[in-house]
Amino acid sequence: GHAIPMHTLLGQYGMMVVKPKKLKFKMDEVMGRGPDMELYMVQHELYASGKEAVEGKPAYVMFNGSLFRYVANPIKVRPGDFVRIHFLNVGPNIMSTFHIVGIVWDFAYWQGLPNPENTLVGGQSVLAGPTDSWVVDFRVPPDEGSYLIVNHAFGSTTRGTIGILAAAKDNVRSPTV
DSSP: OTTHHHHHHTTOOOOOOOOOSSOOOHHHHHHTSOOSEEEEEEEEEEOSSHHHHHHTOOSEEEETTBTTHHHHSOEEEOTTOEEEEEEEEEESSOOEEEEETTOOOSEEEETTOOOGGGEEESOSEEEEOTTOEEEEEEEOOSSOEEEEEEESSHHHHTTTOEEEEEEOTTOOOOSBO
8 A cells, every 4th residue: 555655656546437227417407418528537747856745846737738738729618518527637736726717607516426415506716635536517607718728836737737728619529538
């Protein structure tokens, strides 16, 4: 067990999503269908040295294993799309305040479960410590434009956790990112 922290520090991590057969997400009930797009986002830190890792001072913080990944390649959606994000903060040290500027969640499900006791209605950010996960459902506003995806703890954002959700009516979008 003593080497477990090293696995995460050295990149041995990932996300596994188990979709419930019987429980339904509230947003599916409201919309009468599943999402137009599902995003799987993992936040992770990189350290320049073991000392910085112990002190919790990352050199970089990333979404899905790459710095500024979704700035270089924005996630394409259409206005009005129903989007579901499966978000995991792998850590290993810092908190994440996951937020999309200009978006209000319809529902957020702590630990990814469509359990009424773990469901928040509305809001614009979710707080995730290391190993915390959320499923966030929302509708893209009717306006075309760019919506920034950030860790609202902006020290992390300037180190790499920033992206763009690009909404345009003619966008060709992937059902899964």
